[in-house]
Amino acid sequence: MGFFTRRKVILTTGLVGAGALAAYAGQRLLGGFEELAAVPVFAKDGVAIRGTDPVAYFTQGRPVAGSPTHALEWNGAVWYFASAENRAAFEAEPERYAPQYGGFCAWAVAEKGKLYSTRPENWAIVDGKLYLNFNDDIQARWQEDIPGFIAKGDKRWPEVLSGG
Template sequence: MTAQRQERYARRRVLAFFALLAGFLAPACLDSAGRAATTERVVVNRYSGLAIEGYDPVAYFSESLAIQGLPDFEASEAGVVWRFRNEGNRASFVAHPEIYGPQFGGYDPVDLGRGVTYAGNPRFWLVIGQRLYLFGREENRDAFATDPSRFLEDANARWPGLQQNLSQ
């Protein structure tokens, strides 16, 4: 092999390595780019500006389901936009956002107990003691369901300090 061909071959190997590396990293970057921001006091999708990904927080209580809200029924509370399934749900939330809004701003209470602010996923949820909790992973939801008081004690102890680090 000539020296020129060896140089071209080496360059191609380096380019192939970086292309392969980019192929592995691109899906991870795209997935995290669409996730909710974790520097806000309420979990908000950074692209849409919607709280809890546009799910209707009242429907968790009234329907026992995670249901997407509609653009026709929106309300602004705590500096973010919330969507609702119907006008009745919207009115209930506006009258009592402290009841229907997710606890800890939508952050996973299991992770809060560990001292980490991890955005909850509106598809992994529980209503315990007339309060809505969102979880980042199914495993966290299942663990929380077995002993909520243990996790809530840790989360409540750490939440004030973690909340101060989140932007206004």
């Protein structure tokens, strides 16, 4: 689908390779960010929001797993929905339900001007818009000044998306 992320590739063998892999995994578990390439929507394996139904955040007040049975392609990614009704609602008004900043980490867009992944469990709806964040720690940072981060993110988003 044309979506790529920058990935670190470790090409070693024996104990050196195992040690390097363990060190890299430790960095990831401790919350190390991986900067992603600029694309309109954060999609893992081409699927937006890791397969979570974006409409459910608004209708059920929580992340709900979507299904490939109720899939829709929009803005360069495949979106999954928990029901045909949610898919129809999204199709009628995708900008209403799609997460801000293409589903990339709202705090990172605002504070760093960078694109980082998100987890569906780290979310908030503010003024009728869905925002996602990288993890619990980043979500807590973002909540310290939501209006300020939104203002910064809105200003930075066009330049971040263009790779500028």
